[in-house]
Amino acid sequence: MDHDEARTRILDAAEKLFYDRGIQSVGMDELRTTAGVSLKRLYQCFPAKHDLVEAYLRRRDARWRTTLAAYVTEHADTPDARPLAVFDWLHDWFSAPDFRGCAFINSFGELGATSDGVGRVAREHKRALLSYLTDLARDAGVTEPAAMGAQLSLLVDGAITTAAVSGDPSTARQARTAAAALLAAGASGG
Amino acid sequence: MDHDEARTRILDAAEKLFYDRGIQSVGMDELRTTAGVSLKRLYQCFPAKHDLVEAYLRRRDARWRTTLAAYVTEHADTPDARPLAVFDWLHDWFSAPDFRGCAFINSFGELGATSDGVGRVAREHKRALLSYLTDLARDAGVTEPAAMGAQLSLLVDGAITTAAVSGDPSTARQARTAAAALLAAGASGG
DNA sequence: AACGAGGGAGAACGATCGTTCTCCGGAGGT
């Protein structure tokens, strides 16, 4: 097993365990066991736990946004349909058995006050999501894409946290309905 | 100092420390020091840490909802204005220097997978908020109060988490604008 | 004045944490 494979296996284990149970509830020993690597290898890939935490969040950010964008471009026939497709993707995600809310909000709540890195990555993730939603709104012909993007991002974050706490995927449907109403009002100049 | 005063001081310390830095980052010794009580007293008021955590969340839930309701009834002249007043209160809250997001979402992200009690209290808090917002929507004459309440609650939760991560109180304004658009669309039938 | 109950201060305990160290076996070069 070479360095890159070890890194990947460690990050896979970290994503599974950290996302499921929170960061401080998972020890380095359990990570090592789940990843199937030696402790020495773990520490030469990630010199400290906070390095692993930050790498986990960065990789998840990239994957999450890539997966969302791929779904939207595939499932929306016209630019107008794209913003609503976001909420269809959310419904799929909420229905996954291991769904447990937004990894960045969870990490921020747990460590945001203690770790600068966690706060920074969470901020970047939300800023990137806002930027993406603003692009979708602009392409859909909304008169004020920045304001619409911000409002859509509120619905997305609200749906994620509500679905996480309640465990009910239909939250995505309610958010979709609200988004449709906002888009209907905003397309004609609101 | 009698039993009740000790309990109050412990809960005050817990609320300050747990909300600021997360639950697992705060030890019982620091709690004891901040509360100014002895360790023996602390453990006779709350036999274990998770008891204190649950009591902290329950008291915060009651206070948070009472404060919100008081603000709304005082600042909204007509029933129609009440739903929007919620977002004015959010703006005040977001602007407070110690604002760090929703205590229940934060706790849920940190311990929801581990502790049943935390998950239960978080769920109850969000359900009570939904019920309150639905009442406001009904009193405002919305045609489908349940759907409107759910949508408003998405905006509220989205605004709280976005404001927490970004640190920008104006998130409340964007949520208010979105809520106004939804209410305008929903008041006339749907 | 003598005594017992109870609380304060903080040491002590066992567990667990993140991190480092030790030991050992196996692969590769001479």
Added chain:
DNA sequence: ACCTCCGGAGAACGATCGTTCTCCCTCGTT
């Protein structure tokens, strides 16, 4: 065949955690 190096397994370390125990002082009662 021998030496060297590297990675694996896991013991070990110091810190810190939640929790309990010890010691001592104070106070109310008789």
